[in-house]
Structure formats: C-alpha cells, structure tokens
Amino acid sequence: MLEESTESEWQSEVKTGTTIIAVEFNGGVVLGSDSRVSAGETVVNRVMNKLSLLHDKIYCALSGSAADAQTIAEMVNYQLDVHSIEIGEDPQVRSAATLVKNISYKYKEELSAHLIVAGWDRRGGGQVFVTLNGLLSRQPFAVGGSGSSYVYGFVDAEYQKGMSKEDCQQFVVNTISLAMSRDGSSGGVAYLVTIDEKGAEEKCILGNELPTFYDQ
Amino acid sequence: ELAHSYVSDKFFLLLISYFCTFRNAVLEFECNKLGHSIPAARKTGTTICGVVFKDGIVLGADTRATEGMIVADKNCSKIHYISPNIYCCGAGTAADTEMTTQIISSNLELHSLSTGRLPRVATANRMLKQMLFRYQGHIGAALVLGGVDCNGPHLYSIYPHGSTDKLPYVTMGSGSLAAMAVFEDRYEQNMEEEDAKRLVRDAIAAGIFNDLGSGSNIDLCVITKGKVDYLRPHDMANKKGVRTGDYKYKRGTTGVLAKAVTKLDLEVVEETVQTMDTS
Numbered sequence: 140m141l142e143e144s145t146e147s148e149w150q151s152e153v154k155t156g157t158t159i160i161a162v163e164f165n166g167g168v169v170l171g172s173d174s175r176v177s178a179g180e181t182v183v184n185r186v187m188n189k190l191s192l193l194h195d196k197i198y199c200a201l202s203g204s205a206a207d208a209q210t211i212a213e214m215v216n217y218q219l220d221v222h223s224i225e226i227g228e229d230p231q232v233r234s235a236a237t238l239v240k241n242i243s244y245k246y247k248e249e250l251s252a253h254l255i256v257a258g259w260d261r262r263g264g265g266q267v268f269v270t271l272n273g274l275l276s277r278q279p280f281a282v283g284g285s286g287s288s289y290v291y292g293f294v295d296a297e298y299q300k301g302m303s304k305e306d307c308q309q310f311v312v313n314t315i316s317l318a319m320s321r322d323g324s325s326g327g328v329a330y331l332v333t334i335d336e337k338g339a340e341e342k343c344i345l346g347n348e349l350p351t352f353y354d355q
Numbered sequence: 356e357l358a359h360s361y362v363s364d365k366f367f368l369l370l371i372s373y374f375c376t377f378r379n380a381v382l383e384f385e386c387n388k389l390g391h392s393i394p395a396a397r398k399t400g401t402t403i404c405g406v407v408f409k410d411g412i413v414l415g416a417d418t419r420a421t422e423g424m425i426v427a428d429k430n431c432s433k434i435h436y437i438s439p440n441i442y443c444c445g446a447g448t449a450a451d452t453e454m455t456t457q458i459i460s461s462n463l464e465l466h467s468l469s470t471g472r473l474p475r476v477a478t479a480n481r482m483l484k485q486m487l488f489r490y491q492g493h494i495g496a497a498l499v500l501g502g503v504d505c506n507g508p509h510l511y512s513i514y515p516h517g518s519t520d521k522l523p524y525v526t527m528g529s530g531s532l533a534a535m536a537v538f539e540d541r542y543e544q545n546m547e548e549e550d551a552k553r554l555v556r557d558a559i560a561a562g563i564f565n566d567l568g569s570g571s572n573i574d575l576c577v578i579t580k581g582k583v584d585y586l587r588p589h590d591m592a593n594k595k596g597v598r599t600g601d602y603k604y605k606r607g608t609t610g611v612l613a614k615a616v617t618k619l620d621l622e623v624v625e626e627t628v629q630t631m632d633t634s
Contacts, residue, residue: 152492153514176520181532183512184520205518210488249491 152204153178156324158286159189159200160294160314161257161267163279164307167335168257168265171311172200173286173319174327185327190341194219196334197235197258202284207252215239232258236268236275244273255281259334286318286325293317308333316349380493400568402530403433403444404558405501406542407523408551411508411579412501415555416444417530417563418588419570426570432587434576438463438474439583441502442576443483446528447515448495455496459483476502476509480519488517497527503580530562530569537561548577556590563592 159172172189175182189201191212197219201208215238222238223230236256243250257267269281280298282290294314302310308331315329329349331342403416416433419426435443435456441463445452459482467474480500487494498513512525524542526534537558546554552575562569575589 152516153518176518178514183514184522186522187520204516206484206488206492206514206516209484209518 153183153206156286156322157189157202157284158282158290158315158318158322158325159202159255159284160282160287160311161200161255161280162298162302162307162311163257163265163267164302164304166265167259167304167333168267169304169307169311170198170200170255170257170332170334171315172284172330173315173325174330175325176205177324182326187327188330188341188343190330190332192216192339193235193256194223194230194258196229196260196339197232197256198332198334198339199235199239199257200255200283201252202254203252204250207250208254211239211242211250211252211254214242229260231260231262232256232266232268233263233277236270240270240273240275243270247273253283255283257281257334259336265334282314284325286322289321290314290318304333304335312344313350317352319349320352400530400566401433401446401528402526402534402559402562402566402569403446403499403528404526404531404534404538404555404562405444405499405510405512405524406538406546406551406555407501407508407510408546408548410548411503411577412510413548413551413555414442414444414499414501414576414578415559415589416574417559417569418572418574419563419568420449421568429571430588432574434574434585434587436460437479437500437502438467440473440504440578441476441479441500442578442583442585443479443501444499444527446497446499451494451496452498455483455486455494456498459486473504475504475506476500476511480509480511480513480521483513484517484519487513487515492516499525499527501578503578508578526558526562528562528569530559530566533561533565534558548579552577552589560590560592 153176156175156177157173161168161170170190174186174188176184176187190198191201193199193212193216199212201212215235218238219230219235222234235258239254239256253271255269259265267278267281269276269278280294282294297310311331312329319325328346329344331344333340400419400421401417405412405414414434418430420428420431433444435445437443437456437460443456445456459479462482463474463479466478483498483500487496492515495515497515500511500513502509510523510525511519511521512527513519524538526538541554555575556573559573571593572588573590573592575586577584
C-alpha cells in the first residue's frame with residue numbers, strides 16, 4: 140500500500156478515457172468530445188479539449204493514449220501544412236484522414252489511439268472518417284472512446300439523415316451528456332466544434348449547462 | 356560514442372544520449388532472473404506544482420529525494436533551469452529529470468542563439484514531449500514547465516509518455532492529489548504575486564505533510580517578465596529541533612585508577628577540517 144502511493148503516480152500511462160463523436164450534416168460537420176484525462180484512477184486534466192486542429196476546416200477527435208493521440212495529431216498537422224502549401228489550396232478531408240490512417244496502420248502494434256477525422260472541403264462538403272486500427276472508412280456519423288459503448292443504442296436510434304446544423308449540435312450534446320453520465324472515464328465539460336464553408340466554430344458547454352435526462 | 360576535442364561543455368551535453376536504455380532494460384531482466392536486484396533508482400517521490408498569476412508564473416517544489424523507503428537527500432533541488440525565462444520542476448526518477456532538463460536547456464540555448472530571440476515556453480514543451488515520446492515512457496520524467504515569453508506566461512505539465520496539458524494550474528508527483536485539492540479550493544484568475552506565492556506554498560505544504568514521498572522544505576520560483584526570483588528555501592517547513600539531552604558524560608563520572616603517558620614523536624604536516632552533519 141505504501142509502495143503504491145509513491146510509485147503508481149507516474150507509472151500508469153495517461154489515457155484519455157473519453158467519449159468522442161462526429162456527425163455530418165448538409166454543408167458541414169459537428170464534432171463533440173468530453174474533457175476528462177485520467178492516469179490510473181486520478182483525473183489529471185478535467186478540461187482538456189480533445190478536438191484537435193489539423194487544418195482550418197479539418198479537426199480530429201482524440202481518444203486512447205493521450206501521448207500517442209497528441210503526437211499523431213501534431214505530426215498530421217505538420218504534414219497537412221506542408222501538403223496544403225504544395226497543392227496551393229485547402230487540403231481535402233480525405234487527405235487528412237489518409238495521413239492519420241497511414242500512421243495508425245504502420246505503427247498499429249505500438250500505438251493505442253483512435254482518431255476520428257472530420258471537416259469540410261470544397262469537393263465533398265462535410266465528411267466524417269474513422270481510422271480505427273488503420274482502416275479508412277467514411278461514415279455519416281461516428282462515435283469513439285470508452286464512453287461510446289454506452290451510447291451506440293442512442294445514436295443508432297436517434298440519428299436521422301438530413302438533419303440541420305442545430306439539430307446535429309443538439310444530437311451531439313445529448314450523446315456526450317448521456318455517455319458522460321454513465322462512463323467513469325468520461326466527464327468534465329463538453330467541447331463542440333462546428334465546421335462549415337465559413338470556417339470552424341468552437342464552443343464549450345459547462346457541466347451545469349448540459350442537458351439532463353432520467354435520474355438527474 | 357562520444358566525440359571529444361574542440362566542443363565546449365554545453366555542446367558536450369548534446370552528444371550524450373540514451374543509447375543504452377534498451378540494453379539496460381535487458382540487463383535488468385537478466386539480472387533479476389539470476390536472483391540479484393539492480394540498485395534502486397533514486398526517485399523524487401515529490402510534490403511539484405505551478406500556477407499562472409497576473410504577471411507571470413509561480414513554480415513550487417518540495418525537497419525530499421527517496422531511495423525506496425529511505426530519504427536519500429533531505430534538501431535536493433527540483434526546480435531546474437531551462438533558460439533565463441523558463442524553469443522546470445521535475446518528478447519521477449531524479450536522474451531522468453536532471454538529464455532531460457539539462458539536454459533540453461542546452462538545445463534551447465543553441466536554438467535561441469540561432470533565432471536571435473528569447474526562447475518560448477511552447478518550444479521547450481515541444482522539445483521535451485517529442486523526446487519523452489521517443490523513449491515511450493522509459494524515461495521516468497514528469498515535469499511542470501513554466502515561463503514567461505513574448506506571448507505572456509505559460510504553464511505546461513508533461514507526462515513520461517509524452518502527453519502534455521496546458522493549464523492555469525498544475526500539480527505532479529505522489530503528492531499531486533493533496534496539492535491539487537488546495538488549488539481547486541483557492542485558485543482564482545489574475546491573482547497578485549503574494550497571493551500566488553502563498554497558494555503554491557500551501558499546496559506544497561499539503562503534499563509535504565500528507566504524502567510520505569514528499570518532505571523537508573519548500574522551494575519557490577517566481578518568473579515574471581524580465582525577472583526570476585529563485586527562492587530556495589522559501590519556507591523551512593521541517594526544521595530539525597534542538598536536542599535537549601546529551602550522550603556526553605561529565606569528566607569524573609568514571610573513577611581513574613592509574614595513568615601512564617607515552618609521548619609520540621609526530622610532526623603536523625597538514626590539517627583539514629570537514630564537518631559532518633551530526634545534529
């Protein structure tokens with residue numbers, strides 16, 4: 140017991156636990172995440188923004204090992220900057236997702252992070268890509284992280300094609316809120332990013348402003 | 356492995372690298388298989404923390420270094436210099452934090468000479484996280500990095516696997532929970548310097564008195580634009596008391612029966628005195 144209290148602190152890896160979600164709507168995407176980062180049983184950061192910028196209109200949502208996810212996001216951010224200068228225009232969301240997928244696949248034995256890539260580009264409009272374990276798949280919406288298991292039923296039932304921007308934002312907030320209340324590794328505040336033709340808009344919803352459901 | 360000759364001390368540090376981590380891990384495993392154990396690495400147990408206030412950063416640390424359950428150093432320095440405007444507290448394995456901060460400090464100085472500008476805290480953060488990620492957590496250095504640059508005061512916490520968080524207040528080490536409790540209760544935005552120093556002092560004190568891995572004194576480092584106050588010690592929270600009893604006996608306690616004196620022909624060549632801490 141004495142040994143543990145002095146040594147366990149830095150030996151357990153920092154994970155993002157997490158609930159992340161990305162949804163497409165006509166003209167853009169909405170990404171959402173919780174904000175809890177844990178190391179073993181301790182919460183080391185209760186306000187981390189897991190929606191990381193890859194480019195002006197392309198964001199990715201981080202989950203899994205914090206170090207792995209942050210490193211992948213920073214590497215792809217750099218590669219996208221170079222790529223966008225080379226092609227002389229804003230990169231496609233598919234390019235960003237491919238760069239993430241390449242790293243995730245090549246180092247799949249060493250890394251344990253899952254990034255959901257979502258954004259808006261001129262050719263394809265709003266797009267959501269999953270890159271779990273090194274695959275690349277475009278989906279109308281995607282959930283990830285430890286909290287996602289609790290809300291698969293909810294998202295499958297509530298998602299409808301052709302939702303408006305506001306409906307999408309409400310859908311994302313509801314999902315995050317439900318997952319945070321059931322998953323121990325998710326919590327804190329909810330971050331929302333809405334990306335459309337005009338750009339990316341970040342929002343933070345504090346704990347007491349989140350929607351409440353049965354038993355709250 | 357190491358090049359010699361014309362390079363100066365600072366450059367030398369650049370070339371020292373961790374070629375041996377894998378070999379060391381294998382050696383340790385083989386050694387344990389044979390039934391022997393490698394000497395325990397000295398860890399810093401520790402409570403370290405940092406806070407952003409109105410004009411800058413306050414970093415705080417305790418001063419106990421442990422080797423297993425024994426205190427190896429009662430007054431070690433855990434706040435390391437990175438650059439004139441950036442300092443870093445280190446928790447985890449003492450050697451790892453010491454060497455990592457020295458390497459990054461050296462690289463940052465070269466970088467700063469190359470750019471001609473005062474280094475930024477974000478640069479130090481990137482260098483540290485990329486190096487720690489490269490070693491996949493085998494370098495046990497958990498750091499609190501703080502400084503003031505052209506963009507204002509910044510505070511980062513850096514974990515051994517290479518993830519970082521940028522926050523207004525952070526704590527690390529075995530006493531981090533005790534210190535965080537104090538911060539969560541009393542932190543406010545835009546504090547004055549004296550309030551910030553008192554808050555950090557109280558947070559470290561919480562770690563010192565409630566965590567076995569932390570103890571002794573409280574060191575503080577206040578960084579503002581153009582000025583650094585390295586207060587070591589800021590607060591001697593655990594001063595050793597004065598002994599009231601004595602083991603010396605008075606002359607005459609034992610009776611003397613006989614006395615015989617033999618003179619030795621000796622010449623004093625050199626006399627040096629080195630005091631031992633017998634208090």
